[in-house]
Amino acid sequence: MEHTPKQDPDAEGEISARRLSPWEKLYQCSAFRKGALLLLLALAWQGYAAALGNKLMFPTLTDTLRGLAEAVRSGELPARTAVSLRVIFFAYLIGVLLAGLLTVFAVTTRIGTDFLEILTAMFNPLPAIALLPLALLWFGLGNPSIMFVIVHSVIWPVALNIHSGFMGVSGTLRMVGRNYGLSGFPFVFKILIPAAFPHILTGAKVGWAFSWRTLIAAELVFGVSSGSGGLGWFIYEKKNQLDIHLVFAGLLTVIIIGVLIEGIVFKFIEQKTVVKWGMQF
Helix, strand or coil, rough: CCCCCCCCHHCEEEEECCCCCCCHHCCCCCCHHHHHHHHHHHHHHHHHHHHHCCCCCCCCCCHHHHHHHHHHHHHHHHHHHHHHHHHHHHHHHHHHHHHHHHHHHHHHCCHHHHHHHHHHHCCCCCCCHHHHHHHHHHCCHHHHHHHHHHHHHHHHHHHHHHHHHCCCCCCCHHHHHCCCCHHHHHHHHHHHHHHCHHHHHHHHHHHHHHHHHHHHHHHHHHHHHHCCCCCHHHHHHHHHCCCHHHHHHHHHHHHHHHHHHHHHHHHHHHHHHHHCCCCEE
């Protein structure tokens, strides 16, 4: 008489869950990994600057942070930052609105498509900084000239991303809209924009990155000319005064603002739209 051996439950294919160690739990946290990388970069900065020993060439991280704190306490850096943010806010909105209007015109008419293709082929490869001399002639010194070059840096990448998103909308969704009698602007706003919103958001991010660096570069020129400006002028002024630790403090401020806009503002919009709608995980 044969005896059936007892089978171990684990041998039947049941995999028992293993508890993660504290280190593994930390490693699963994205904020911890990014924080560790930032710490490594900070240590590398501090170590290289200390080994170089030339504050005029490359100040240490501690000197930079000390200069940043001094500039904040004096009120100079917050004032310059407020000027830059105010200029880029209006210029960025204008650029996004113009890009949206161009794209809507392109997807609703054939001539609009040709018009957008011609304009993007002509102006998208043109660096915004190359328009600084013309902006100076047309608008004079001050914020209008800076806003002009920012709008140019925003409108074309945003328009290309929006148009790409609209063209990628499935035929099924388009047929649903047509069956409901939608056409023209109602069709764009009720069908195309929701379906293409991931592309629209990507275009907005790219446009923001282009506009932010264009603003700083433009302020380096127009700030010097007019004696006023934002962060770009702050950086250039401190370079002329050989306050290199304040130059690095200004650059660090530019980086921090860019990271905050990307990681808070756009992340919030992403969570409330494409992630909530199940279009992205």
